[in-house]
Amino acid sequence: MSPEHPATPQALRALIEQRRAVRRFTAEPVPDAVIRDCLELAILAPNSCNLQPWSFQVIRDEQLLQRLRSVCMGQQAAKAPLIIVVLARPDCWRDSCEQIIAQWPEPEVPAPIRHFYSKTAPFQYNQGWLGWRGLLKRQLVRVLGWRRALMRTPNSHAQMRLWAVKSTALAAENLMLALQSHGYCSCPLEGFDEVRLRRVLEIPRAAVPVMLLAVGKPGERAVYNPRLRFPLEQRVEWH
Template sequence: MSTTAPRTEFSASAKVFRSLVESRRAVRRFTAEAVPKAVIQECLELAMLAPSSCNLQPWSFHVVRNPDLLQQLQPVCLGQSAAKAPLIIAVFAHSNTWEQACADVLRLWPEPAVPKAIEHFYKNSAPFQYNQGWLGWRGLLKRQMVRLMGFRRPVMRTPNSLEQMRLWAVKSTALAAQNLMLAFQSHGYSTCPMEGFDEKRLKQVLPVPKGAIPVMLLAVGMPGERAVYNPRLRFPLNQRVAWH
């Protein structure tokens, strides 16, 4: 049996998307040209459209344009050249905002009445899933419960600890960060995602919300000279894909 789908004639939007994704590279040298606020706003709106677990949107973005703050972020980013960008967006994941988010979903529901099933989900199911209790004691109990229940039927086994909640938040936030990068790319601006930074020192420069997990700092701007360091390298598709 063939392991690949036959290549068909792709739609115009599929071609546009391919060229957008292909054109994005990690850019490490930027010009000083500022990114217009309207573009930043639009890209953030597109980041917000990313899917998230139970639609709880466990992310936040700190937009840094102030030259003094940008200067201070350079050593925080270990002096790497991408950090000399005219715009840096710090992307945070939040494992502790789910309760407020459940309330907000019900408060902001975009129909005159919140459907009963939705109300039940955000008032009961989601809190059961995400409340790990003080120091994670509930999570510990849930892990034992789930292990027993799992003998009889399929069960959702995570997140059932504070650490798993962090992973839970980071997963959705990374999707928002990717939306953000592609959005800037579509406006002709380049980006470099950075995890090479000092988390502790970041808190001395930005008012990082309590419990926030800095997922990445996104450098944004117009590409400068020799902006991309290396040719693109990706592993062969068949090395990373299993078809069943």
């Protein structure tokens, strides 16, 4: 953080409180420079082992947007001038390990870093064909876990999907707040037909569509209802 321009709790609270799920947008396009800046902030999100298991598809083409509206079952928010498809990528761990070593931002890769991404991470994340490695690791965890605490997951292809989705969701929140800071609103859409989405867009088979993010300037009656959040005491335990 720059000491000349420190972030303040008040500024952060104002930004978060401004963010609402907007359902109606104007036709005003979102500049490419704004999209790029927001995506750069999205990928600064914390993520598991810095493997960055996400990818994004930026849809501005009107024909594709029209097709995506039917994929989203005609939701009003899907009429936005921009849709960003947020994908979790449980399949990218191997490539990410190699890229981290190749692109390390110092002249020499520290030995612990090289060992982790060439040995430890591949053991942890490689589930094997049909998950056979994961099955063996689950048995190993049951034995070793009797004596000490250890990382017990991900040890299956299903757990790998969850692993990637958690990090991707953090990036999606960064993306929404970044857009809000530029004066553009968003609406995360989970109501879509994944089978039809894959017919419209070239999405890698192993990728998990987490959400379609509708983006633009708010139109009339953009927010449908007042905000409702449950009292903090209803969802928080203090120890």
